[in-house]
Amino acid sequence: MPSSGIKPGLLRKMTVRRVLECLQEHGPLSRADLTRETGISAPTVSKAVADLLESGLLEEGMAPDHALGRPGKKLQLAQDTAQVIGVVLDVRECRVLSASLDGAIKSQAVVFSTPEDYPQLLEALTKAVKSLETEEVVTLGIGISTPGLIDExxxxxLFSPNLQAINQRSPSADLTxxxxxxxxxxxESRALCLAERLYGNARGLDDFGMLDVxxxxxxxxxxxxxxxSGQSGLAGELGHVTMDPNGRQCGCGNRGCLETLATDTALAVTVSAAIGRALPIDQVIAEVQNGNIQIDEQLELVSEYLSVALAAAINLFNPSNLFVHGRLLTLNSNILKDVIARTSRRALxxxxxxxxxxxxxxxxxxxxxxxxxxxxxxSAGPRVAE
Ligand SMILES: [Zn+2]
Structure with missing residues (x-):
């Protein structure tokens, strides 16, 4: 294999990445396990591990070693010594929480109504992040699940149809x-994909879709x-395909986009119109479950449009699995079955x-x-030397 064009720093970075991927996939491993799993030489693995321990991304602890029948030293993504902070930017409310590097959520989320004004939003986010930092644990960074089009x-x-306060702003740079x-x-849909692959039901899957509704x-x-991603990370905006040219106004400026018809918000809007008072989706679900309102007609329509979205994703990308993230599917156990049946009649x-x-x-x-x-x-960690 020609190696003249590859710099030593790059090789080292690739080893670091491979070690991290291996630990993400398998959980705690010894250095010997890592050498075997990665197929990389023991000294090279040891150097990468030393860098990662130094950066705070890994920690070393005792874990049961089933092969030896006694506890052995294992390396794992930091659980006790380091944390990260997650920020969910959303239309109605924002959530800020801390987690260990293996994805386990550590704190109760700080939740607040999303301010319409960007400086106020930034101030609230900053306050929440600071409240989750502790002296004992190193905070390695903040991930922000962000709606709309982002130049990642x-x-x-660039443009967030439903959360316009962040348009032409950089919440990540400002939080830094x-x-x-x-x-x-x-x-946000891409972030859900990453989560499903790291922590959910898409572990080990290479061809799957995530539909956030x-x-x-x-x-x-x-x-x-x-x-x-597309050329600049803007791919995947299925929600702004026109379904009804004369339909309801969408946050993007067009009318009758799929997202005005096939989402939690769409269901809440049509139910609110039918009963004559504005209810957010959580209250719609609560009222239905308490038997206070009946929404069969509205639910049927939203399910039909949701099946259009599912069929489009299936026809376009031929995924092995398609995950759907939406509150409306949790209304009762039959909704998913019904949506799948509708999708079967629409998809190839x-x-x-x-x-x-x-x-x-x-x-x-x-x-x-x-x-x-x-x-x-x-990126192999914030403090890893090249
Ligand atoms: Zn639209």
């Missing part, structure tokens, strides 16, 4: 200035093991038959955490 390369929100912590914004409608796609049969449709196993909290963990592990 330049970390700028305010807190001194590395911060990264990832588009909460406030807006977004699609994240892993194809051949790669998260699809060979692609539909190969695709397993499930409710997403990961949350937006985990999506925010996965964004920063992915960033730190992909």
């Amino acid at each position: 390369q330049n970390q700028r929100s 200035s305010a807190t001194g912590l590395t911060a990264i914004s990832v588009q 909460t406030s807006g409608l977004g699609l994240g796609v892993f194809s051949g093991g790669t998260l699809l 049969a060979p692609s539909f038959e190969e695709c397993d449709i499930q409710i997403a196993g990961s949350s937006k909290d985990q999506a925010a955490v996965a964004s920063i963990v992915h960033h730190l592990t992909r």
Whole structure:
């Protein structure tokens, strides 16, 4: 294999990344396990591990070694010595929480209503982040699950139809200035994809889709093991396909976009119109479950449009699994079955038959955490020397 073009620093970084991927996939491992799993030489693995321990991304502890029948030293993603912070930016409320590097949520989320004014939003986020920092544990960074179109390369929100306060702003750069912590914004459907692959039901899957149908409608796609981005990270905006040219006004400025018809918000809006008072989706669900309101008609319509979204994702990307993240699917146990039946009538049969449709196993909290963990592990940590 020609090696003249590869710099030693790059090789070292690749080893570091491979070690991190291995620990993310398998959990705690000894140095010997890592050498065997990665196929990289023991001294090279040891150097990478030393860098990672130094950076705070890994910690070493005693864990039961089943092969030896006694506890042995194991390396793991930091659980006690370091933490990351997840920020979920959303239309109605924001959530800020801390987690260990293996994705386990550590704190109760700080929740506040999303201010309409950007400086106020930034102030509230900064305050929440600072409240989660502790003396004992190193905070390695902040992941921000962000709605709308984001130039992820330049970390700028280009246009967010449902959260316009962040348009042309950079919440990640501003949070870094305010807190001194590395911060990264990832588009919310893409962040959910990362979470599902790291912590949810997409572990080990290379071809899957994630349809987020909460406030807006977004699609994240892993194809051949790669998260699809388009040329500047804006791919996946299935929600702004026109379904009804004369339909309801969408946050993007057009009318009748799929996201005005097939989301939690769409259901809440149509139910609110029918009963004559404005209810957010959580209250709609509570009222239905308490038997106070009946929403069969509205639910049927939203389910039909949701099946259009699912069928489109299946026809376009031929995924092995399609995960759906939405509160409306939790209304009762039959909704998913009903949506799948509708999808079967719309999608192309060979692609539909190969695709397993499930409710997403990961949350937006985990999506925010996965964004920063992915960033730190992909860039091999903030303090790792090249
Ligand atoms: Zn739209």
